[in-house]
Amino acid sequence: MASNPALRTVRAALTATAVTALVGAAMPFHHAAADPVLPPNASDALKKYNELSMQAEALNEEHLRAQEALGTAQGALDQANRDLAGAQQAQEALRGQVDLLTEASFEGARFNQLSALLVSDSQQDFLNRMSALGVLAGGNAEALQGLSDAVNQANDAAHRATEAAGAANQAIIDIDQRKIALDGQITDARNAYRSLSASERASLNAAGDMSAIPVPAGQAGQALAFALAQRGKSYVYGSNGPNTWDCSSLMQAAYRTAGISIPRTTYGQATIGRSVSRNEVRAGDLVIYYSGQTHVSMAIDGIRAVHASTEGVPVKVQDIDSIGPISVIRRVVG
Structure with missing residues (x-):
């Protein structure tokens, strides 16, 4: 059968780059990381290093958070793909059943109540023939309803997956931007560290207890x-x-x-x-x-x-x- 238009939309939207994650709105930046206790006479270079390293770790944690969200949403989008495939298979099966029942119903329309009465050998035979006609009509109605439900479910899943794919594409852009900011901040912190005096670096490097x-x-x-x-x-x-x-x-x-x-x-x-x-x-x-x-x-x-x-x-x-x-x-x- 021809593909449902909504399903075609989803297949186009769920590209390799879209199957990622929903990070949502941009996460706020926080000045936060461990603060090595600075001596009262800390130099400006040491204070700058401390501030830059704090900012870098905050960005690092936010970038990790985004990556974690990517993995979670990956599973959700994979499930959406499975749901869509199942809905499509259900549509195929139900549509075939409807086609058969519709054809049988058309043929059965020629075999009406009067025909059943004329060709029946007995009252019980007549009742059996009428029961078969009722089953045929009921089965067709049930199959049609099932097909309608399957189409609606597939369309709903298609809508959700298409929205997820669009949001995922935006999330990729956001994560890439965070990585660029993180790399720049790390570079600044490392440069600040290299500008420290030997004694300051030794103090920071002390293993403690x-x-x-x-x-x-x-x-x-x-x-x-x-x-x-x-x-x-x-x-x-x-x-x-x-x-x-x-x-x-x-x-x-x-x-x-x-x-x-x-x-x-x-x-x-x-x-x-x-x-x-x-x-x-x-x-x-x-x-x-x-x-x-x-x-x-x-x-x-x-x-x-x-x-x-x-x-x-x-x-x-x-x-x-x-x-x-x-x-x-x-x-x-x-």
Whole structure:
């Protein structure tokens, strides 16, 4: 049969570049990342580096967030394709059934109530023939209704998928722009880092407390043990380990070793588990910072946390409150 016009529209819209994701409205930019504690006499160069690195990590997390949304929407669009294919198959089958029943009904129209009476051998035979005519008419009506429903469902799915494809194309443009902004910001931060004095770079590169730190039993303790074992490793924007990390990838990998799957981004990590107050913090809790929720650390106890700070600063232990203003604290286990 001829293709439904709405289906043709969807097939044209769901191109390789369109099958991506719905990120929606542009996400706001936030000044937020770990803030290495600056000395009172910090130079202008160090202050500039700190500001630029904070901006770069915020952009990095937003770019990761967009990529995560792409993957989610990919699945939704794939499902739309499957739904459309199923609706098209249903239309084909029902249309064939309708065609057969319509033809049979046309032939049956010649065999009316009078004809049934004249050719019947008995009253029961007449009733049987009349029942067959009724079944034929009812089946045709049911098949026609089924075909109509299938066409409507396919048209609705086509409309939704076409809208999704258009939004996905816009999302691709938005993500590309974010990547360009991120790359530029990283370059600026690295240039600022190179302008620092040797002593300032040495201070930033200090690994801090590398002593053995006990962890509690259980999955939270396992995650914390992994995070602590990464102390001294470098921060790299967007890195997923195992030799370099960014803040949220370290948290994700730490809980993965404990058999728990958590989101890749700080935004996602800010929604898992349950919220606890600052006074309730215990080992393994995720501490999310800044109003934009763009940095995360893992609590060691009620005072200290381990985190991947920013490029030029290794994974290290730091006072929980010195890292930045706390947005929310999430307990993943318990």
